[in-house]
Amino acid sequence: DSGVTQTPKHLITATGQRVTLRCSPRSGDLSVYWYQQSLDQGLQFLIQYYNGEERAKGNILERFSAQQFPDLHSELNLSSLELGDSALYFCASSPGGLAPEQFFGPGTRLTVL
Amino acid sequence: AQSVAQPEDQVNVAEGNPLTVKCTYSVSGNPYLFWYVQYPNRGLQFLLKYITGDNLVKGSYGFEAEFNKSQTSFHLKKPSALVSDSALYFCAVSVNNDMRFGAGTRLTVKP
Numbered sequence: 001d002s003g004v005t006q007t008p009k010h011l012i013t014a015t016g017q018r019v020t021l022r023c024s025p026r027s028g029d030l031s032v033y034w035y036q037q038s039l040d041q042g043l044q045f046l047i048q049y050y051n052g053e054e055r056a057k058g059n060i061l062e063r064f065s066a067q068q069f070p071d072l073h074s075e076l077n078l079s080s081l082e083l084g085d086s087a088l089y090f091c092a093s094s095p096g097g098l099a100p101e102q103f104f105g106p107g108t109r110l111t112v113l
Numbered sequence: 114a115q116s117v118a119q120p121e122d123q124v125n126v127a128e129g130n131p132l133t134v135k136c137t138y139s140v141s142g143n144p145y146l147f148w149y150v151q152y153p154n155r156g157l158q159f160l161l162k163y164i165t166g167d168n169l170v171k172g173s174y175g176f177e178a179e180f181n182k183s184q185t186s187f188h189l190k191k192p193s194a195l196v197s198d199s200a201l202y203f204c205a206v207s208v209n210n211d212m213r214f215g216a217g218t219r220l221t222v223k224p
Contacts, residue, residue, distance in 0.1 A: 002156060033212070043157075043203060043214040056211045090156055099145035099164050099207050104156030 003027065004105035006091050012111045018079040021108045025072055025093030031055065032074040033094070033102060034066055038087040049074055050096075081112045115140035117206045119215035126194045127223055134189040134218045136204030146187040147205040147212070148178055157203060163187060174198070194222045 003026035013019055025032050034046040036059075045058035049068035060066075063081075068074045078085060088109050092102035117138045126132045138144055145164050149157040161172025168180045178189045187204060199222045204215040 042216045045212055048210055101159040101162055106156050
């Protein structure tokens with residue numbers, strides 16, 4: 001158990017809908033990262049927050065947004081969902097410091113029908 | 114921009130034999146390199162990392178990795194494979210907190 005929690009575990013929704021994925025980092029970790037894992041695209045970095053502020057941005061679509069709250073939990077919002085958004089979405093957290101390792105949550109499996 | 118390549122989609126070894134999972138990288142400046150493992154239906158787990166210093170890095174579960182600057186490689190190794198090592202392995206490079214992962218290599222260890 002990495003100490004990172006994600007809810008829900010599974011999510012099934014329809015095209016055009018909007019969903020919110022939630023992540024609670026390990027106790028004491030200030031950084032939260034979001035990743036998308038799909039069969040054809042592999043593991044793609046989406047976005048990173050550090051202590052409430054956006055720190056780095058990867059291949060995140062404009063339909064997707066995220067935020068990190070004062071209690072350090074984070075939410076990833078996916079809107080106008082398309083079939084291609086079906087994937088595993090992972091959250092990871094890390095402490096500060098030089099090139100810290102990331103601790104991954106169990107993921108949320110999103111299925112868009 | 115940094116990138117990492119894992120040239121083998123699949124690696125098969127017999128239990129007890131040494132294993133190597135290959136990784137090459139491209140980055141401006143000094144690389145921070147990582148290996149992660151993913152078991153079925155689980156998130157990624159950190160194995161080891163290289164920041165600076167000794168080129169041979171030891172990590173969890175008996176794994177080690179060798180940093181080779183001239184060949185821009187960071188291959189993962191284990192002297193004696195176990196069936197339980199069968200999983201998906203990811204190499205990653207980090208620059209300015211932007212971590213890029215390789216496509217992954219599926220390791221299968223047969224009894």
